[in-house]
Structure formats: structure tokens, C-alpha cells
Amino acid sequence: MLLKIKFSQQRRVHLAQGLWLLSWMAVMWGVIIFCLGVYLKTELLRRAEVMDNTEIHVVPNILMMVGLASIGTNWVASRACQDSLDATRFPRWKVFLLAWFAVAAVLCCLLIAVVVLSYALQGSLEESLKVGLRNGIRFYKDTDVPGRCFQKETIDRLQMEFRCCGNSNFKDWFEVQWVNNRYLDFTSKDVKDRIRSNVDGRYLLDGVPFSCCNPASPRPCLQLQLTDNSAHYNYEYQSEELNLYSRGCRQALTDYFMELMNSTGPGVLSVVLIQLSVCLSLRYLQTAVEGAMALEDPEGDSEGYLLEKGVKETIEDLKANALKMLKFGQVDPNAAEGSSEAADAEKAEKTASPTPAS
Amino acid sequence: MVVMKMKFPFQKRVKLAQGLWLLSWCAAISGAITFSLGCILKTELRRRAEVMDNSDIHVVPNTLMIVGLASLGINYFASKICQDALDAGRFPRWKNMLKPYFAVSCFFTVLMLLAVIMSFAMKGSLESSLKVGLRNGIRFYKDTDTPGRCFQKQNIDRLQMDFHCCGNNDFRDWFEVQWISNRYLDFSSKEVKDRIKSNVDGRYLLDGVPFSCCNPSSPRPCIQFQLTNNSAHYNYDYQTEELNIYLRGCREALVHYYMGLMNAIGAGVLSVFLLQASVLVSLRFLQTSMEAVAGNENTEIETEGYLLEKPLKETIMEYIEPVMKFFLLTNQVEEGTPGAPAST
Numbered sequence: 001m002l003l004k005i006k007f008s009q010q011r012r013v014h015l016a017q018g019l020w021l022l023s024w025m026a027v028m029w030g031v032i033i034f035c036l037g038v039y040l041k042t043e044l045l046r047r048a049e050v051m052d053n054t055e056i057h058v059v060p061n062i063l064m065m066v067g068l069a070s071i072g073t074n075w076v077a078s079r080a081c082q083d084s085l086d087a088t089r090f091p092r093w094k095v096f097l098l099a100w101f102a103v104a105a106v107l108c109c110l111l112i113a114v115v116v117l118s119y120a121l122q123g124s125l126e127e128s129l130k131v132g133l134r135n136g137i138r139f140y141k142d143t144d145v146p147g148r149c150f151q152k153e154t155i156d157r158l159q160m161e162f163r164c165c166g167n168s169n170f171k172d173w174f175e176v177q178w179v180n181n182r183y184l185d186f187t188s189k190d191v192k193d194r195i196r197s198n199v200d201g202r203y204l205l206d207g208v209p210f211s212c213c214n215p216a217s218p219r220p221c222l223q224l225q226l227t228d229n230s231a232h233y234n235y236e237y238q239s240e241e242l243n244l245y246s247r248g249c250r251q252a253l254t255d256y257f258m259e260l261m262n263s264t265g266p267g268v269l270s271v272v273l274i275q276l277s278v279c280l281s282l283r284y285l286q287t288a289v290e291g292a293m294a295l296e297d298p299e300g301d302s303e304g305y306l307l308e309k310g311v312k313e314t315i316e317d318l319k320a321n322a323l324k325m326l327k328f329g330q331v332d333p334n335a336a337e338g339s340s341e342a343a344d345a346e347k348a349e350k351t352a353s354p355t356p357a358s
Numbered sequence: 359m360v361v362m363k364m365k366f367p368f369q370k371r372v373k374l375a376q377g378l379w380l381l382s383w384c385a386a387i388s389g390a391i392t393f394s395l396g397c398i399l400k401t402e403l404r405r406r407a408e409v410m411d412n413s414d415i416h417v418v419p420n421t422l423m424i425v426g427l428a429s430l431g432i433n434y435f436a437s438k439i440c441q442d443a444l445d446a447g448r449f450p451r452w453k454n455m456l457k458p459y460f461a462v463s464c465f466f467t468v469l470m471l472l473a474v475i476m477s478f479a480m481k482g483s484l485e486s487s488l489k490v491g492l493r494n495g496i497r498f499y500k501d502t503d504t505p506g507r508c509f510q511k512q513n514i515d516r517l518q519m520d521f522h523c524c525g526n527n528d529f530r531d532w533f534e535v536q537w538i539s540n541r542y543l544d545f546s547s548k549e550v551k552d553r554i555k556s557n558v559d560g561r562y563l564l565d566g567v568p569f570s571c572c573n574p575s576s577p578r579p580c581i582q583f584q585l586t587n588n589s590a591h592y593n594y595d596y597q598t599e600e601l602n603i604y605l606r607g608c609r610e611a612l613v614h615y616y617m618g619l620m621n622a623i624g625a626g627v628l629s630v631f632l633l634q635a636s637v638l639v640s641l642r643f644l645q646t647s648m649e650a651v652a653g654n655e656n657t658e659i660e661t662e663g664y665l666l667e668k669p670l671k672e673t674i675m676e677y678i679e680p681v682m683k684f685f686l687l688t689n690q691v692e693e694g695t696p697g698a699p700a701s702t
Contacts, residue, residue: 144577152574153575156574157574160574178579179578179579180577182578183578183579183593185592188592209579211572213570215515215519218508218539220537220538220542220569221569232542233544233547234542
């Protein structure tokens with residue numbers, strides 16, 4: 001027996017009451033996890049136009065699923081411990097509880113997986129943002145193309161809200177034409193020069209849109225001719241820091257989403273702890289009550305334990321049961337021969353199974 | 359003549375006491391809500407305090423906070439009184455306290471109503487405060503090197519970006535002030551010299567606006583400078599261009615925002631006022647019907663409850679008389695006139 005504890009009737013009653021409270025607390029935490037998942041999903045969807053793929057959505061999806069599942073699981077646990085002190089109603093929970101423990105174990109694993117994923121998917125998020133922002137900047141000028149006409153407003157509001165400029169930094173704007181041809185005077189010499197200066201015939205300039213401007217700058221914003229020191233009075237391109245936002249939008253967005261996901265980390269870990277404690281308490285309650293029911297005096301002391309046999313033996317038992325269930329579907333030509341053959345086969349498997357376990 | 363007499367059999371008194379207990383706790387929660395609404399309004403007003411000239415408007419959230427706290431106390435006592443009301447042994451100890459209690463409660467309830475009225479009536483004061491505050495903000499926009507004013511630029515920029523507005527009345531307010539600091543002007547350039555000579559005060563005025571006036575919804579990259587010159591930009595018409603910069607003035611935007619907030623809060627506080635008034639009326643009925651029981655051996659008799667013993671005017675005079683006597687007494691010149699003030 002693993003981790004035996006003696007339970008008097010009083011102690012069993014206290015355990016049942018404590019477990020009832022704990023399972024309702026776990027239900028509440030499940031609701032909180034679900035809401036966290038919904039919030040994270042909403043935030044990711046808000047910025048969906050600058051993301052290329054939706055791989056990162058697996059984190060909020062799992063959070064929502066686990067939240068809902070844990071509400072159901074812990075509600076079932078509270079019903080089970082309500083029935084536990086009633087000798088007539090408890091036996092029907094016997095098989096159900098085995099399934100419950102399996103589900104609870106899966107939930108805990110999923111929660112830990114979510115925490116790991118939220119750190120591991122940072123690279124994927126950055127890649128997705130890199131491609132999405134590159135497209136956004138490229139299509140900034142296409143305010144007359146259906147399907148892309150809001151790209152300009154999206155990028156402008158993004159840069160103003162997150163206080164960032166461009167993809168990696170503001171120089172990304174120098175490499176694309178972000179002024180639409182409708183607003184370029186093709187008879188002017190300046191426009192003709194710029195268009196001839198590159199192979200693709202694009203109107204490139206060393207300027208950025210107004211949404212890159214930093215309000216904290218002491219001087220009115222300089223948007224155009226940024227690399228030309230002589231174009232502006234008392235201006236030096238290399239040492240000017242406050243004029244525009246120096247951070248790139250990819251960095252800004254990654255930081256924001258990572259912070260959001262990391263802040264859910266402690267909440268998720270505490271849910272794991274609570275779920276584990278509900279699991280353990282329910283196991284002790286189940287074994288203690290079953291032990292009490294087997295006694296002549298149901299109000300006497302009984303023993304509660306975690307596992308009936310040691311860990312290794314329990315795993316072997318589970319394996320044997322699983323294999324038996326799989327064999328149940330097999331065709332038997334001769335029932336008697338089949339049963340002895342099956343017994344031999346089981347024995348062979350039992351001797352064979354310790355080897356992979358050890 | 360008694361005002362609003364009503365008959366109260368025993369069962370009705372019991373139900374009144376129970377209902378009043380519940381109602382007073384609801385009113386206490388509403389009082390807490392009123393307090394938090396006052397806090398919210400105060401915080402929002404303080405966030406934009408730099409573009410307001412005076413703080414007259416702050417009387418609305420201050421009153422709401424005071425009334426909210428007072429109503430917590432009033433309703434706590436109301437619940438205690440109605441708990442004791444049906445107990446003939448404990449009710450008499452409240453006897454002396456009830457008159458001042460009602461006076462104070464009525465005062466704070468009327469104050470609540472005044473707060474709601476003020477939140478609608480003070481729109482003009484708010485507008486004139488914003489007018490002066492924004493005018494100063496725009497004038498000191500360029501003074502990023504003057505201590506005490508160095509954050510004006512950032513404040514005005516963020517204000518215009520948050521509220522989607524430009525200037526005081528509209529964007530032309532920027533044409534009338536120099537919003538570029540002299541540190542960034544090349545005084546050897548001809549253009550600068552021309553502009554400075556063009557007006558009496560020697561200011562560098564231009565038909566341009568800061569970048570924070572730019573509207574992101576515009577299909578074309580923002581045109582900030584030479585706004586009135588159609589030939590300076592390709593395919594541009596000053597008169598018909600609507601989306602380039604924000605057309606609304608910041609004064610209008612801020613007034614709209616604050617009036618919306620105060621109207622919503624006013625509607626909530628009005629319902630709290632109705633709740634509070636009903637608590638006081640019910641308590642008065644309970645008090646008067648229980649007073650008639652006092653002294654009787656049989657506590658289950660039917661009694662009459664009323665609102666006021668005398669008509670309204672006489673009751674008000676009765677309450678104001680001690681206050682007036684107190685004030686007159688302190689102002690009286692002591693000429694040796696005999697006669698001590700009669701205590702009521």
C-alpha cells in the first residue's frame with residue numbers, strides 16, 4: 001500500500017467537507033482559466049491582420065478547453081464527495097471514479113503543456129508577425145484596392161498604439177513605396193528622379209508615415225528627408241533619438257503577447273496544484289469510505305491509501321487489463337484450447353512486460 | 359393637519375419593517391456605488407486637468423463622494439432602527455435620535471438630487487474652463503525647454519490623438535500661434551525671415567498643424583503643412599478635403615466626452631436618490647406607527663402612521679428655528695438683554 005493514512009469517522013467527515021469546498025474552489029479557478037483563454041484569444045484576434053498564421057492560437061484554445069473541462073470535472077468531484085458519506089449511494093461511483101482520475105490526470109498534463117507551449121511558441125509568433133507586418137507595410141499604400149483598403153489605417157493605429165515604427169525598425173519604410181501613385185505628380189522632376197533611381201520603378205524616399213512620430217520629442221516631428229542633415233535646421237540623423245519611435249513593431253507586439261501569456265503562467269500553475277490536491281483528497285476519501293463500508297462497523301476506523309500495490313505493480317496491472325480488453329475482440333476457434341492458450345499467452349506477456357518496464 | 363395618514367395593522371407593520379431592512383441594505387450598496395461613481399468621475403477629470411483652467415466642475419464628483427459615504431451611514435442606521443422597531447423594549451432608545459437623524463438624512467438626499475442637477479447645469483462652466491485651458495496649451499506647445507511647461511507638447515499631442523480632435527475650435531487655431539520653437543528655426547533662411555516679418559509680433563506663423571492632428575483613416579499620407587495652398591500638393595483641394603486631418607475641435611470633443619460620462623452617472627444617481635427617498639419615507643411611517651403602539655400593553659393593535667405631524671411649512675420652520683437661533687445668538691451684540699434662549 002502506498003502512503004497509508006488512518007481515518008476515523010470524524011476525519012472522514014472532515015475530509016469530505018474540505019474536499020467539497022476545495023472542489024468548488026477548483027470550479028471557480030476553472031472559470032478563471034476559461035476567461036483567461038477567452039481574453040488571450042480576443043487579443044490575438046484583434047491583431048490578426050498583422051499575423052501570417054494562427055499557430056499561436058493553440059495556447060488560448062487549450063486554455064479554454066481545459067477551463068471548461070475542469071469546471072465539469074470538479075463539479076463531478078463535489079457530487080462524488082457529497083455522496084461519499086452515504087453508504088447506499090456511494091457504490092455507484094466506483095467505476096466512474098476510475099475514469100475521473102484518468103481525466104484529471106489528462107487535464108493536469110494539458111495545463112503543464114500550455115505553460116510550456118506559451119514559452120516555446122515565441123519563435124513561431126515572431127515569424128508570423130514578421131511576415132504579416134512585411135505585407136502590411138507593402139500594402140500600406142493600396143487604399144484603393146478592395147480587401148486591402150484598411151491596411152493603412154490598421155498599420156497607422158498599430159504604430160500609434162504600440163509606439164513602434166516599421167517591422168524591425170523605421171528603415172523598413174525606406175524600402176517600400178508607401179505613397180500611392182494617385183498622389184504623385186509624375187510631371188515633377190523629383191518624382192521622375194526617384195522612380196528612375198531603382199529597378200522596379202518605385203517611388204522610394206527616406207521618409208516615414210506620421211504614425212511613427214513620437215509625441216515625447218521636444219521638436220515638431222520630422223517625417224521626410226530623415227537621412228539628410230542639411231534638410232533640417234539643427235538636426236543630426238545619427239544622434240536623434242526622440243523624433244520617431246525607435247522600436248520595431250514586431251518587437252513591440254512580441255513583447256506584448258509574451259507578457260500576456262507569461263502573466264497567465266502563475267494562474268495556470270496554481271490550478272494544477274489545486275487540481276492535484278482535489279485528486280489526492282478524492283482518492284483518499286474513496287479508499288477510506290470503501291474500507292469503512294467493508295468493515296462490520298461502518299463508523300469505525302479505516303485506512304485510506306493512494307495505491308493498493310506499489311507503483312510498478314499497479315502499472316503492470318493496468319497494462320494487463322488493457323491487453324485483456326484488446327484480446328477480448330479476438331476470434332477464438334476452440335474455446336477450451338483458446339482459454340488455455342490465452343492463459344499461456346498472458347503468462348508469457350506478464351513475464352515479457354517487466355522487461356520494458358525495467 | 360397630518361400629512362399622508364395611513365392605517366397600519368400589526369401584520370403590515372411587520373412586513374414594512376422586513377421590507378425596509380432589505381431596502382436599506384440595497385440603498386447602502388447603492389450608496390457605495392455612488393461613491394465609486396464619484397471616484398471614477400474625479401479620476402477622469404484629473405487625467406485631463408492640464409487642459410482645464412479651473413476646477414469648478416470638480417464640485418460634482420466631490421458631492422457624489424460625500425453623498426455616497428453619508429448614505430452608507432444613513433442606511434446602516436436605518437437598518438438598525440427597523441431591526442429594533444418591532445421590539446417594544448428596544449425601540450424607545452432611538453426616540454431622541456430620530457429627529458436629527460431625519461434632518462440629516464433629508465439634507466443628504468436633497469444634496470444627491472442637487473448633484474444630479476449640477477452635472478447637467480455645469481456644462482457651460484466646463485466649456486469655458488476647457489476653452490481657456492486649451493488656448494494656453496496650444497500657446498505653450500512650443501515651450502518644451504521652459505520648466506513647468508515642458509510637457510505641454512506631449513499632453514496636447516496625446517490629447518489630440520486620443521480624442522481624434524485638432525485645435526481648440528478647429529484646426530485653424532494652429533495657424534494663429536507659433537507652435538515651432540525658435541531653437542529649430544534657421545533665422546538665416548529667407549522663408550523664416552519673411553514669415554517673421556509678416557506679422558506685428560514677429561512670430562513664425564504657418565498654415566500647418568502638428569502631426570497629432572493627422573487622421574489615420576485618410577487614404578492618402580497625411581498633409582500637415584501648406585494646408586491652404588492647393589498647388590503645393592498634387593491632386594489636393596483644401597475646401598473639399600475632409601479625411602486628411604481631424605476636423606473636430608478638442609473643446610467640443612472633451613465636452614462631449616465629459617457630458618456623456620456625467621449624464622450616465624446622473625441617471626444612475628437619480629435612481630439611487632429615488633431608492634434613498636423611499637427608504638426615508640418607509641422609515642418615517644414605521645417610526646410613527648410604532649410610536650402610537652408605545653405604552654400599550656397589546657402591541658398588536660392597529661395604529662396610524664403619517665409623514666408629517668404638521669403641514670410642510672410649519673415643519674420646515676420648526677427645524678430651521680433652532681439653527682437660526684444658534685446663528686442669531688452668536689451674532690448678537692451682548693447688551694445685557696435678559697432672556698435665555700428657550701430650548702426646543
